[in-house]
Amino acid sequence: MKEVTDFYQQQGADFFIRANNSAVLIQTAGQQTDWKPCTINYQEYEITSFDYQLGQYTHRIIAYRQANKTGQASLLSNDSKKYLFIITNDKQISEKQAIELYNKRGDSERVFDIQNNDFNWNSMPHSFLHQNTVYLIIMAVAHIIYKWIVAFFADIVNGITKTSRLKKFIFRFVNTVAKFTRSGRREITHLATDNQKLIDFLNSE
Known part of the structure; x- marks a missing residue:
C-alpha cells in the first residue's frame, strides 16, 4: 500500500x-x-x-x-x-x-445488490430495452417506497430495523397470520403476535 x-x-x-x-x-x-x-x-x-x-x-x-x-x-x-x-x-x-x-x-454497490436480489433487477421480464427500462425505474421507485415503509415500521415491529432487507421484512411482518372480524360497526384485526404496538396501530382510526 x-x-x-x-x-x-x-x-x-x-x-x-x-x-x-x-x-x-x-x-x-x-x-x-x-x-x-x-x-x-x-x-x-x-x-x-x-x-x-x-x-x-x-x-x-x-x-x-x-x-x-x-x-x-x-x-x-x-x-x-x-x-x-x-x-x-x-x-x-x-x-x-x-x-x-x-x-x-460501498453504498453504491449495496444499492445495486439490493436492486438485483430484492427488487428483481437481475431478471428482466421483457425482450425489449424500452420496456425493461420502465421496469427498472418502477422497481427503483418500489425500493424508495420500501425504505420509507421499513423506517416507519422499525419502531413497531420487533426484529425490524431501518436497514432490514426485504426478505427479513416479509418474514417478520408480512408472514403474520391475521383474522378480520366486525365489532361495533368497525373492522377488528386480530394478529397471531403479542406485539401490542402493531395490533394497536392496525386497529387505530
Whole structure:
C-alpha cells in the first residue's frame, strides 16, 4: 500500500483508502483516549484519528469501531470491539465526513445488490430495452417506497430495523397470520403476535 499512498501524495491528490487491520493499527487505536460517539447510517460507532507513518510520508488514520457480535475480547485491543481503518492525506476533514465519503463507494454497490436480489433487477421480464427500462425505474421507485415503509415500521415491529432487507421484512411482518372480524360497526384485526404496538396501530382510526 505504501507505493500507492506515496504515488498519490507526490501527485498532490487526496486519497481515502481502506487500511487492512494489523496488529500495529489495532494496538495504536486501542491506546487512543479521544474516542467520540457517532451515528453513521443508523449504526452507532466510536471514532478517532491519529498520525501514521507509511512509506515516505506521515498520513492520517481514521479509526472507527463498534462492539463485535461475539462479545469476545481481543488480545491486541483489550476490548470486544471490531475496528475499521481508513488512511488519508486529508488532515482537515472530520472523521465522520471521511467515513461517509469512503462509504459512498460501498453504498453504491449495496444499492445495486439490493436492486438485483430484492427488487428483481437481475431478471428482466421483457425482450425489449424500452420496456425493461420502465421496469427498472418502477422497481427503483418500489425500493424508495420500501425504505420509507421499513423506517416507519422499525419502531413497531420487533426484529425490524431501518436497514432490514426485504426478505427479513416479509418474514417478520408480512408472514403474520391475521383474522378480520366486525365489532361495533368497525373492522377488528386480530394478529397471531403479542406485539401490542402493531395490533394497536392496525386497529387505530
